[in-house]
Amino acid sequence: MRKLTYILLILLTVLTVTYGLSVNVRIKDIAKFRGARDNQLFGVGLVVGLNGTGDSGTLNSTLISNMLKNFGVNVDPNLLKTRNAALVMVVADIPPYYKPGMRLDVQVASINDAKSLRNGILLQTPLYGADGNVYAVAQGPISVGGEDVKDSANLQKRFPVVGYIPNGALIEREIPMNVLDSNSVTLLLNRPDFTTAARTALAINQKFGVTLAKAIDASSIKVNVPSAFSDDVIAFLALLEEIEVPVDTPAQVVINERTGTVVFGGDVKIADFVLSYGNFVVVIQNGKINDQQATIGNLITALKSLGAKPQDIIAIIQELHKAGVIFAQLRIM
Structure with missing residues (x-):
């Protein structure tokens, strides 16, 4: 005892x-x-109102013809040749405890060869769960977001075949929790x-x-x-x-080589080492770097003060990890 x-x-x-x-x-x-968990919903729908940027071929004509039959209108699909419509996949996540009548955000993505979904409207689309039941119905105007990148490099590139409808789905059935x-x-x-x-x-x-x-x-x-x-x-x-x-925050270093960023969590410590890289010579002795504790944060600060570029810093961190002197997990994106 x-x-x-x-x-x-x-x-x-x-x-x-x-x-x-x-x-x-x-x-x-x-x-x-x-x-208490989220559930994924999906459905296949039709976007209309596109200014000649929809799908090519006759698939849209067949879908529109079948849809018109539900309204008692019989139209020959061959007479409906249009690029103002596009076939899309509609997806959404339904959080736990959501009740009928509440709304969800939905994402829309082109399935065929549409050029853009900009200014299009999604027609009523049932959204199914993994069990095959309909849990929500989506409909509404599509926003593609972003900007057309031409002269300015500071604008976010637009992906016009993927869209977003805030509060675009109405829940019809509750998922029991x-x-x-x-x-x-x-x-x-x-x-x-x-x-x-x-x-x-x-x-x-x-x-x-x-x-x-x-x-x-x-x-x-x-x-x-x-x-x-x-x-x-x-x-x-x-x-x-x-x-x-x-x-508890685990010691890890995350490197994104495409953007040149380094993110580190936890108190990432470094062992003593001597590194020669190009014009840089870095020495860590007795657990110190520039009279400070030898950590990733202090190492990056020291390298930046010496004029190191992000690509240099990333390369140095990778080599130190290979040498086993960084006491953390390394993740490269």
Whole structure:
């Protein structure tokens, strides 16, 4: 018993000391409840009102002819040769607990050889779930966004065959959700991590003053609903969401070679090394660089002060990672 007490004291001490190096965030910002999830919807629709930038061929004519039959109008498809319409794929995500009558944003993308969906209008399109049922219906004017890039390089290039309709879908059927399982709920971390899972369970138990939560693995924390909230589970879930947890930030470096950017998270440390790269000579000795701690951030600052370009910095970081002197994960985009 005394040995178990010592182990618990050591664990609490480690967690408490590490807290000072982390950022406190609400549980609702780092986790979700199992059973409450988004669902993907999709459908095939027809965009009309295009100024000669729609699909070529006779496929559109057949679709329009079939659509007109629903209104009691019989038209020979061969007489409907138009490039003012385009066949599109319509997709949307429906969040948990959305009810009939609420609206969703939808995205529209050309399937055939349309040149542009600009100023087009999507006709009523049923959106299906993975089970084959219709959960929403989309319709409305399409926005393609962006600008036509000609003389200015600062404008975002327009992709005219992909569009967006804000609040363009009306929900027709609710997707059932259930987060309660045998008088308990399970939190799922957005980024699985053993340290954050343990801290989350500890924070919940400290908040309520009783052992309710237990980390099952790196991504899930099981929480028992106390008897005081047996008739008001929603209030208990709301309290859980507002509890702040010190989140552990893993040491990693993300490099995007196309844009020349370097993003690093956590306290990324570097071992001693001597590097010669072109006209640059970098020396880290006794864990210091320019009398500061040897970290990625301080290294980049030093390299920039020497006139290094983003491509130089990226190349140097990659070589240091190969040499094993950077204590972090390296991700190249």
